[in-house]
Amino acid sequence: MRVLHVNKFLYRRGGAEAYMLDLADLQVERGSEVAFFAMAHPDNIPSRYEEHFPRNLELNPPPRGPIARAKSVGRMLWSTSARRGIARVIEDFKPDVAHLHNIYHQLSPSVLSALSNAGVPVVMTLHDCKLVCPSYSFLDHGNVCTACVGGSLREAVRRRCKDDSLGASAVLATETWLHRRFRAYDAVNVFISPSRFLAGQLTRADVYPDRLRILDNFTDPTSVPPKSEPGGPLVCVGRLHEGKGIDTAIRAMGLLGADARLVIAGDGPERETLERMAADVAPGRVSFLGQRSRQEVLELFRSATALLVPSRWHENQPMTVIEAFSCGVPVIGTALGGMGELIIDGATGRLIPPGEPMELASAALALLRDPEGSLAMGKSARRMAMARFSSEGHLSALGELYAEARRARAKSGTSHQRDEEQR
Structure with missing residues (x-):
């Protein structure tokens, strides 16, 4: 074919x-x-x-x-x-x-x-x-929004949901309207x-x-060696964009003890802002690796206690979650969009509300303090990946x-x- x-x-x-x-x-x-x-x-x-x-x-x-x-x-x-x-x-x-x-x-x-x-x-x-969302994100100034799904595309313009810009929001709403009107x-x-x-x-x-x-x-879990040793840092992987909520993970680091470490792989428009925030709230405990190859990301997963996915928008089905599961690593993610279809709270990870550094820090601390329990949770996640995502x-x-x-x-x-x- x-x-x-x-x-x-x-x-x-x-x-x-x-x-x-x-x-x-x-x-x-x-x-x-x-x-x-x-x-x-x-x-x-x-x-x-x-x-x-x-x-x-x-x-x-x-x-x-x-x-x-x-x-x-x-x-x-x-x-x-x-x-x-x-x-x-x-x-x-x-x-x-x-x-x-x-x-x-x-x-x-x-x-x-x-x-x-x-x-x-x-x-x-x-x-x-x-x-179904002209701006891609289901976000209105940082807040979850699905107004255009069941209503008019004029909502995107009225709310200026694209970068708080009337012009940019109007362009995206017009684009979506025209493509629908002419059944593109x-x-x-x-x-x-x-x-x-x-x-x-x-x-x-x-x-x-x-x-x-x-x-x-x-994913192909059979081709990925699973995590075998307990412990390791917390990791975030993805584009450094407002919707990914990486700032929540950094603020959570400021609430954890001095031994906690966060490693961030990825790049994007928010990187400089996030680096300044990390230096301010958790100096010396947050590392930015930039863009990494798939193999490097898989190795990072296997070194981690948990993957953090603190998104403040509705995720669809993040590949990072599936790949972390295939590596035998649990995921702490927000209960938005399709995340609840992936993470079984307490079994393959933890589900938390968005934009709550204290909730994220509490969930992360529980796994950091119980590395053997975290490893067992990761093994459950890998079994799920083997059965569902082959x-x-x-x-x-x-x-x-x-x-x-x-x-x-x-x-x-x-x-x-x-x-x-x-x-």
């Missing part, structure tokens, strides 16, 4: 990219041929089709000047360069199925137009809540939600509920969804041909 993976980034930037690249490797191992389409970027892995990628567009921070901003907004709505580029890839690669991931902004739904015209079946994994995602035959939580929000918003399927992300099970279920997409595409093609004949 020839699978075309489509995502705006082609390097290990976050959970979506980690999933896509690991899945592609697995598919190649099982005999499939894989190709990628993405935005040009200096960190991209080599690709046979990179000459057809649309140019790099940096949106954080946004482009300066009215002309540059206007061009970036236009590309968010519809990218002619992305459509033209993927059409050339389709012509040469001739995919049996296209598997889309995060295409918003830099690629836009324009790629779907080319896939539809070529009759390519399309599956799309929803790694975040963009289709109609070419997707099957939508995949990793969590029941996100699937529920999409169903509530009436976003293609008939095409929505739930499928867990995956790569073989995921690949088998995904193959069935690919087949469903092909049947749906064939049916829609037949209906279109019949309509043309009747005219």
